[in-house]
Amino acid sequence: MRILTLNCGSSSLKFDLFEATAATVERVLRGNVERFGTSSKIQLDSEAGITTTSTSVRDHAEAFSAVVELLESSRAVAGIEAVGHRVVHGGSQFQAPTLINGDVIEGIEAVSDLAPLHNRPALSAIAAARSRFASLPMVATFDTAFYTEMPEVAAIYALPRAISKELGIRRFGFHGLAHHYMVSRFCALRPELQRPRVISLQLGSGCSATATVAGRPVDTSMGFTPLEGLIMGTRSGDLDPSLPLFLSRRLGRNLNEVETMMNSESGLLGLSGISADMRDIVSAAADGNVDATLSVNAFCYRVRKYVGAYLAALGGGDALVFGGGIGEHLAEVRQRICSDFAWSGLILDEEANRIESAEARCISAPHSEIEAWVIPVDEARVIADDVVACLGNRDRS
Numbered sequence: 001m002r003i004l005t006l007n008c009g010s011s012s013l014k015f016d017l018f019e020a021t022a023a024t025v026e027r028v029l030r031g032n033v034e035r036f037g038t039s040s041k042i043q044l045d046s047e048a049g050i051t052t053t054s055t056s057v058r059d060h061a062e063a064f065s066a067v068v069e070l071l072e073s074s075r076a077v078a079g080i081e082a083v084g085h086r087v088v089h090g091g092s093q094f095q096a097p098t099l100i101n102g103d104v105i106e107g108i109e110a111v112s113d114l115a116p117l118h119n120r121p122a123l124s125a126i127a128a129a130r131s132r133f134a135s136l137p138m139v140a141t142f143d144t145a146f147y148t149e150m151p152e153v154a155a156i157y158a159l160p161r162a163i164s165k166e167l168g169i170r171r172f173g174f175h176g177l178a179h180h181y182m183v184s185r186f187c188a189l190r191p192e193l194q195r196p197r198v199i200s201l202q203l204g205s206g207c208s209a210t211a212t213v214a215g216r217p218v219d220t221s222m223g224f225t226p227l228e229g230l231i232m233g234t235r236s237g238d239l240d241p242s243l244p245l246f247l248s249r250r251l252g253r254n255l256n257e258v259e260t261m262m263n264s265e266s267g268l269l270g271l272s273g274i275s276a277d278m279r280d281i282v283s284a285a286a287d288g289n290v291d292a293t294l295s296v297n298a299f300c301y302r303v304r305k306y307v308g309a310y311l312a313a314l315g316g317g318d319a320l321v322f323g324g325g326i327g328e329h330l331a332e333v334r335q336r337i338c339s340d341f342a343w344s345g346l347i348l349d350e351e352a353n354r355i356e357s358a359e360a361r362c363i364s365a366p367h368s369e370i371e372a373w374v375i376p377v378d379e380a381r382v383i384a385d386d387v388v389a390c391l392g393n394r395d396r397s
Contacts, residue, residue, distance in 0.1 A: 001388070002017065002020075002028070002082075003017070003080070003081070003387050004071075005018065005083070005084040005085075005086075005380045005383040005387070006125050006129065007379055007380060007383065008060050008085075008118065008121035008124075009118075009121070011035065013033040013121075014031070015032065015033075016031075016383075017071070018380075018381075020384065025384050025385055027381070029046035029047075029076060030380065031043050031044040031070070033055075033057060033063040036058060036059060036063065039056075040057045040066075042066055046074065046076075059121075060124040060125045061124050061127065065132075080133065081136065082138065082387050082391060083129050083133060083137075083139070084140075084384060084386060086177060087141070088118035088144070089111045089112070089115035089143070089174070089225075089226075090108070090111070090140075090142030091111035091114070093107045093110075094142045094145060096145055096390075097145075097387065100130070100137075100140050104140060105123065105126065108122070108123060114172075115174070116263075117263060117264075139386060139387045139390045142176070143174045144173060146176025146177070147173030147176060147217050149217070150171070150219065154219040154313075155171045156170060169224060171222075171224060171228075172224060173217065173222055174222040175206065175210070175222065177382045178200075178323055178379055179208070179210040179212070181323075181375075181377050181379065182323045182375045182377060183200055183210075186360075187215055190371075195213055195214040196213075196319060197213050197315070197316060197318045198213075198317070198318060199211050199307055199311070199320050200212065201303060201307075201321065201322050201324070201337075202327065203322065203323070203325070203326035203327035204233075204326055204327070206232050206235065207221075207229070207231065207237075207303075207324070208230060209230060209306040211313050213314065218310075219313050221237075229306070231267050231268065233267050233269060233276035234263065234266060234267045234276045235266060236262045237267065244258045247261070268281055268299060271291065271294060271298060272291050272294075278296075278299070278325075278333065281295050282296060282330065299333070307341070316344075316345075316370075317370045318370065319371040320346060320373070321372075321373045322334055322373065323374075323377040327374065331353050335348060335350065345369025345370045346369070346370040346372060347364060347368040348368075348372055349365045349368075352364075353372075359376070360375045360376065361373065361374050
C-alpha cells in the first residue's frame with residue numbers, strides 16, 4: 001500500500017510517500033513546501049537526489065496542488081492508496097487515528113479555535129486532498145491522542161469541576177507524534193531498560209516537554225492549547241492568567257488581538273526583537289546583543305525548570321531526549337540546558353554533543369547516570385504507521 005502523508009505548519013507543508021508491506025513501512029520520498037507567498041520553494045528528496053523548485057503558493061490548498069503536480073511529474077503519484085493527515089488538536093473526541101468523513105471534519109473544526117495556527121491549515125489540506133483523491137481513504141492522526149490516558153492529576157486545571165466537565169476543559173498536550181516517536185525510538189535503542197523514565201524535549205518553532213514511564217505520558221508542558229509551557233519561536237509559553245486581561249485593558253486591544261500577540265508576536269521573537277529563529281538569536285548573542293543573550297538564557301532556563309520538575313514527577317530519570325530543529329541541531333542550547341545537572345546524575349559528553357549527525361546518538365558521558373540522547377524526529381513515519389493501523393490492511397502489498 002502506498003501512503004501519502006501530509007503535515008501542515010502555519011506556513012509550510014511537509015509531505016512524504018511510504019510503501020507499506022506486510023512487514024515494513026518504507027519511505028519512498030520526502031519533501032516540503034516552505035515560505036508561502038511569492039517566494040515559495042518546494043524541495044523533493046528522493047532516490048534521484050534533492051531538487052529545489054521556486055514557486056508561488058498562497059495557502060495550504062495551493063501548496064497541496066503544487067505537491068501533487070510535482071509527484072505527477074516524477075511519476076510518484078500513481079499507486080497512492082491512502083492519505084494520512086497530522087491534526088494537532090483532536091479535543092476529547094478523537095483519541096486514536098480516525099478515518100476521515102464529514103463528521104470527523106466537523107469535529108476537527110469544532111476545536112480549531114484552540115489550535116488556530118495548525119488545525120485550520122490541516123483542514124484546508126484535507127479538503128484539497130479529498131477533492132483530488134475523492135476515492136481514497138484518508139486518516140487523521142492527532143497530536144493530542146498520545147496524552148489521552150495522562151493521569152488526571154496532571155490533566156486537570158484547578159477550575160470549578162462542573163465547568164471543566166461541561167466545557168471539556170483539560171490539559172490536552174501536543175506534539176504527541178514527535179514525543180511518541182522519540183520515546184518509542186529510545187525504548188527500541190535501549191530494550192534492556194525496564195519501564196524507562198524518559199523526559200523528551202521537542203524544541204523547534206513550537207516547543208514542549210513530556211515525561212513518560214514505559215512510553216506512557218505522566219505529564220507534559222502544553223495544556224488546553226499549544227500556548228502553555230516552554231518559550232517558543234513566537235509563543236509566550238507560561239503566563240500569569242491575569243496578563244491577557246491586563247494587556248487588553250492597558251493596550252486597548254480586544255482579547256482576540258491579545259491572543260494573537262501571545263501566539264504570533266511573543267516568545268523568542270518578542271524577547272529578542274530580532275527573530276523567531278534560535279539560530280539567528282544565538283548568532284546575535286555571540287556578537288554581544290543583550291536582548292538576544294537574555295532570550296537564549298530565558299529559553300534554556302525555562303526548559304531546565306521543566307526538566308527538574310519532571311525528574312521530581314518521575315522520581316528520577318533514565319534519559320533526556322532532544323528532538324526538533326533546535327534540539328537536534330544546536331549543540332550550544334543542549335549544553336546550556338544540561339549544564340549543572342550533575343546533582344541528578346546527568347553529565348553531558350561535550351565532545352559527543354558537538355558532533356552533527358542525522359542518526360540517533362547518545363551525548364551523555366559514559367559515567368552519567370541519566371543518559372542524554374539526540375533522536376531526530378520522524379512524524380511522517382508515525383502518521384504512516386497510524387494509517388496502516390487504522391485501515392487494518394497492513395498485510396496488503
